[in-house]
Amino acid sequence: MSFPFSAVVGMEDAKRALECAVTNPRIHTVLIRGGTGTAKTVLARSCSDICSKHLVNCPLNVTDEQLFGGLDIEKTLKTGRPEMQPGLLSRAHNNILYIDDVNLMDRAMLSGILDCVLNGTVRVERGPISASYPCDTVLIATMNPEDSDLSEHMLDRFDLCAYIPPMEEKERRLVLTRNEEYLTDPKSFLEKFSSEQEAVAKRIDRAAKILPLVTISDELSAVISELCVKVGAEGLRGDLAMLNCAETLAALNGRDEVFKKDIEEAAVLCLPHRRSYDQPPPEQPPEEPPEQQEEEEPPQDEPPEQPPEQQDDRDPPEENNEDDADQDLPDPPELPDLEEMMFEIGREFRVIDYLDKNERLPARTKTRKGRRAMARSADGTGRYARYRTPDGKTHDIAFDATIRAAAPYQRVRESENVSIVIEPQDIREKVRERRSGCTLLFLVDASGSLGVRKRMSTVKGAILSMLRDSYVKRDRIGLMAFRRDSADMILPPTKSVEYSYKRLEELPTGGKTPLGEALVRVDEYMTSYARCHVGERCFVILVTDGRANVPLRQGADANDEVQKMAEDISIPHVGWIVVDAGMGFPHFDNAQKLAQKLGAKYFKLEDLDADRFAEGVKSAIES
């Protein structure tokens, strides 16, 4: 007794998408996206009663074997021959397959499911089994993009995708009263809606009959292609989905001809998730900058001695001025030891994908936008994803797979009081996976040179933006700052971003730049950290202008020393990122050189801003 489809308030797009999907067998996949508690799941689960099909639930922790099919233990034991047990997907044949929170599903598995659903067949190739079975089904998936999002490639494989909009007050009241009624007396509630349910079911029945007769004019088909090109949808999946969807919508409205209106409605369901972001949509002129500037330079009284100058003249990021030409530049002017001060956190922005881009990672780890990666887990925790034949001894036996491996031989093996004889070669072990995050240690230069022109404010803004990015990705974050003559661990790596925010806000600025000391500390700390966090990917993000002035050894040149150290430092399993906080003219390349020696990725502070970065690239292309 699930909540009836027709009693679900609002969500017209999602309902339309579901009606299309159960009407037209050529529509295979539907995705419903919406915030938490918007009744996505309720709606999806209710669609089985408008089309007399079963809903087959696919839980997130399904195993490969169970999903696609494998050896049937019971039968094999009886016959002594490998017998196939079809998987969950065979139960979905001629029914509806449902996945909740699809964005949390293992990528490889989801990809496999989509393949089978789109092709209509499942091929099983495992162990002694080689077979295939049909799987004509429609996949309905729901997700909440807040946690993590599917990759564009995955999204494209969903024929239709509906978004759930926020609701009006009146509708919300209706939702609440209907829910109350349903909970107190489900039976009479269902009765109350039975005629509406029937009407929907009839409409779908009739539409399925009209569907083969539906035609579309050449002009309107051309419109479809045009729209797809316009939004930058790659491939032809969008065109096909839109055509199918428009035809179905016509049929649902009792017509045998596609109208313009159908195209419009189909576009809403087929295009938004295929829009390409490489070419930013033209309807968003960059109207924010004026306001941002204001936030960046908050009117403040503490007088940094330079007149506050316009500081965000942004160059296109590619050409980094004269790289080698600055040999003759004068030494950095001795900086006045500014009084210690506290800068408030400057403007925040959306950060570019500074970790994942160009990172040499296996392809599969790049797909989740939310969590950074999926890692094999060796310690017996994590999700049992598949099995394998172990190398030598194993402690984590995959019992089901082991029994399956043994099953075909039972007729010929001697049994003593047990019904299955297992021999060493049958043993299979579990391959477990767990999501692994990253540890990001921010090593922040809080010396006086960054106090100039409230640069620290901008730096804090940038760090906070990166923190926020990590908050979404649930990384562990640590904060170490160096100034005066020491480097201090302000916050050991933690998942609590709230704490890091407070510490960041209270971080004082001023004094000299003991960069050498900082490198020593971080080397010590991260070496042992990486050792006890096996499997965790670690990065040190060094935010500095790279101009050291406190040498480790008396009398040495601080800068030479730092550059030399950078060359020698190598912390196992730890990557480096250098964010150049230097600014203005002359621009010193200390940080850049440092990055080279560290083998770090190098960004200028300004380039981290995704929106500006995109703008920079755009203007570079245009000019």
Next chain:
Amino acid sequence: MANVNAVFPFTEIVGQDNMKRALMLNVVDPGIGGVLIKGEKGTAKSTTVRSMNMILPHRKVVKGCPFRCEFGREDRYCPYCREKLDKGIALEPESVRMRVIDLPLSATEDRVSGTLDLEHVLKTGEKKFEPGVLASANGNILYVDEVNLLDDHLVDLLLDSAAMGVNYVEREGVSFSHPSRFVLVGTMNPEEGDLRPQLLDRFGLSLDIKGEKDVKKRAEVVKKRVAYDMDPEAYIERCRKDLDDMTQKLERARELLPKVAASDAIVDAVVSVTIHFGIDGHRADITMLKAAKANAALEGRTEVTKDDIRATAELVLAHRLKRRPFEDAGLDREELEGCLQSL
């Protein structure tokens, strides 16, 4: 260590009224969706949750059912009960006490969801489902200490079951589903990290608790604890009457709940409050109405009033307020009062 099951009595816990109320509301109406308790170490979070074992009400279940299906709710029966029903075998009721089931952080996935009964396969060559923690949790309270440290894949599992009230097992050669409706109670120390937003919203209620600052009250806590540790069983015996009264109060409230009605004005008030605080989705609306009703039942009334909303709004809204990840949570009581007054 005479009695491993002995826990400090619920009725003897000093202060922490908010936490107690949140837990009791969930006992009255398990549909509220559990409670998340945030607080520093040593604020009696775990003690309070575990101590509920002694006050929890009795409920009617199907006798002999491994999942303790709620008797009479045929639409929610497990496959075994349904099979019996289809065969015309009469099911008998049995009264059992609701319990607190612990989910340890180190639990493995197969133990949580249930898995292939290995012994059975080896002995008979036939497959059988071996129930896990989610099976024992059905109809009970599922308690996760340090819930923010729970592995992501276990969180996914809980989310699935919490959403549908059913545990679907499709693994290791087993395809099985059984009812798993539980009150999810989580405690956490916020210093150790945040909770995933998706899981956060699934908790019906949430609250922050602080350590007791009042010197007198602190002394009282210590005194009670010392007395308890000297002889737990005798101590519990002395509180027996209070405990039984509490159980009866909860049982009465549970009986009363179906009769509690909310007028249109209350429905309006609920929606106005959630909209005023900018909360999307329906979970907050639905939870607030349920909590208000449970609160009325707990106080022996059949009519929901604005006072019930007052008493429960913060519990429902605190973790749902739109805030940026770094801002302090908390409901502005004055703002709530203003909103309620203006109706």
